[in-house]
Structure formats: C-alpha cells, structure tokens
Amino acid sequence: MNLTLKIWRQKDANTQGKIVDYPISEVSPDMSFLEMLDVLNEQLISKGEEPVEFDHDCREGICGTCSLQINGEPHGPDRGVTTCQLHMRMFKDGDTIFIEPFRANAFPVIKDLIVDRSSFDRIQQAGGFISVNTSGNTIDANSIPVNKHDADKSFDAATCIGCGACVAACKNASAMLFTSAKVSQFALLPQGQVEATDRVMNMVRQMDLEGFGNCTNTGACEIECPKGISLENIARMNREYLKASTK
C-alpha cells in the first residue's frame, strides 16, 4: 500500500506545531499501525531527519500507553482496540491519514505525538485506591463475600487502562468515563465502601481542577474506549456523587 501521512510535528511543549506530509510506500496490510510508524522513522533516521515521537510500551493492548488521534478518532477507525492493535488492513491503498496527538488542555503536548497524561495519575491519586493494613495482619480479600454480578461489573470497570481515548474522543474533552471507571471498580465492592464518600468527592474535584470539560452524554467515549467501558459507570458515579454530597 502507498499512503500519505499527515503528521503533527512539534519540537517541544513551548513551540508551535504543524502538520507535515510524509509519503510512505510498500506498507504491508498486516503491519500494525505502530510498525508502520517504525518503518517511517527508520526511513527518516536514514535520511538524517528527526524521527516522529510517539508513545508505546506493551504493544498488545494492555498498558494504555499508545495514543494517537487517527483520521479524527482516537486509536483510529477500528473498534475495541488500541493503536498498537490497529492494523493497516483497516486502510486502503492511496489513503491520506491524519495523525495527531490526543487533544485536551489537560493533556498538553510534550513533543510531536506524545502528550502528558499525568492528570489521570493525579485523579487516581486523589482517591482511586483503598487503604489496607499491611502491618502483617492483612485480611485476605477473598474472606469478604462479593456477589458475582457486582464482582463482574467491578472487574469490567477495572479493565480501564487509562489510555485517555475517552477524553480525546469527547467534544468537551471530558474525563468522566475514565474517572467513573476508577470510582465504579471500588463502589461496587464492599472493600470500597469505607472510603466511598471521600473517594468520589476528591476524584471529581481533581478531575475538575485538571481542566477537563463537562460530560454532555454524547457517548463518544464509550464507542471509542478500547476496553468497552460502559456509560453505566458515569451514571453510577453521578449517583455516588449525589449520595456523597448529602453526607
């Protein structure tokens, strides 16, 4: 396949960026999207140019590090996959592909396609945990019975890999899907009840402080989420928040 890549290049956080065109030829449909970018970077390096910086780590859809807005969609046109799991067979010979960083004030660009998603870490640190006694008297988690239905829903919420596609997809750059998954995974378990009030209040406060937008229920996040995190989690977080507000 022969393609034209239109890639966002930006030297550093304080420099203005722009779209640069890169023609690329002999792309195999079996390559992953990141492998295609590896090939491009090898060509750039051999020509003595700066390679395109992009985030990646596990390359098997579990770490949430890879990002990229591809033709106007986070992780590209495929569903239920991260960019590392996206294959070039989703594109046609002759296609033009826009590749941009995830955009949100709360995700500032560091360089080229790499954005700083530490705002997610700070939301998580504000309450996305349970406190346990680790002094040697730790109670086995399995000693507290949990009904299967709740355990399954909690597990589903816990599969969020913190990739940020929900924010990137949302027209409001809202982080509600991510935050609600991190609230829900504990809200559904007895272990999460002790700190439930503080958790949701603090995490939502941090989410707002980071400058993410308001949710307007467009549902774009749910469609683009590689892990199929459901909007039900946002409704649950709203209930948790209302409950906590009255305390």
Next chain:
Amino acid sequence: MSGILNSSIARKVAMALSAIFLLIFLLQHFLINFTSVISENLFNELSHFMGTNILIQAVMQPVLIFAVVFHFVMGFILEAKNKSARKIKYVSYNGGANSSWMSRNMIYSGLVILAFLVLHFIDFWIPEMNYKYIQFNPEDPTRYYGELVHKFESPLRVGAYVVSFALLSLHLLHGFQSSFQSVGCNGKYTPALKAFGKYFAILIPLGFIFIALFHHFNH
C-alpha cells in the same frame, strides 16, 4: 450540598433537572393545545383554568420562567466551558464516527428553540399579561379558542413554528435519554426509556406542528 454548582457533576444534574421539568411542561402544554383540535369548549375551559388558577399563575408560572432561563443560561455556560477545555483543536475531527449530530449540536437546536421562545413571549405572554393584569380586562372564558386560531393565520408564523418544533425534536432526540443518564438512571430500564424517549421526541413536536397546520388550513 458542598459548593453547589461548583462541580461538573452538580452542574450536569441541575441541567438535567431543569430539562426534565421542561419535558413535563411540554407534555402538559401539548395535551391542552391538542384539545383545540377536538373541542372548542374544552380548550376554552382548560385555558380559562390555566389562565386564572392562582396556583398556576402565582407558583407554576414563575417556576417555569426560572426553569427556562436557568436551562438556557446554564446551556451557554456549559457550552463555553466545554469549548475552552480543548484550546488547540484537531485538524481532522470525525465526530460523526462516534456520536450523533443531535448530541453534538444541542447548543444550536437550543438557540433555535430560544428564538422561538422569545417570539412566543412577545406573541403570547406579553399580550396575555397586558390583557389580564395591566388593562384589567374582564375575563372572558370563551376568548381563548379565537385567539389561538387567529395566531395560526399567518403562513410566516406557521412556518417559523414548524421549523422550531423540528429543531425541538432534534434537541429531545438526544436530550430525553441524556437527562436520565445525567441524574444517574442507567440500568436495565435504559433500552425501554430510550425507545420511549424517541417516540416522545418525535411525536410531541409533530403533534404541535399538526395543531398549527390544522388551524391554519381549517379556518
């Protein structure tokens, strides 16, 4: 409640509550207007009741005005906040791939409804207030039907009416189910609620359009 309307979720819930109130008002308004198609007397009776009942006039009317104003002011605030949460825009943004047109353009459908409401205010509410509370005209319980029919004589006004209600339909196609999600209702009843919302969003505005066309062509 700590810091009312200071948090994104509180704003979202307040927005939804004002919207749910407007949904109920809209249904009530439709049911009364629809009687004009069936019986002149019934329509006059109901309008007379609404126009003179102290609870409706002194309590519900101010609540309605507050809800409408709150809803659109909050709508503007949220839109401005949300726009500014992504200062650097995408060069290529494919919103249609993952969300409906209606959900992305609530502010535009809302603006058309607002324009209509301003018109409706000048057209109906101000003359009504003038008639009742400034000129102190004696109440004539049979005047309402004639006034309504008169309103729908002008094809221009009927045209504006049709366009506004078409946009109200688009507003509600997203808004109805969205308001339930906002207040935290999403579970096993959601598919049924969404289906009901679709019927509501299409049939109620269509009903208003029908009433306008009915009187336009029948008198």
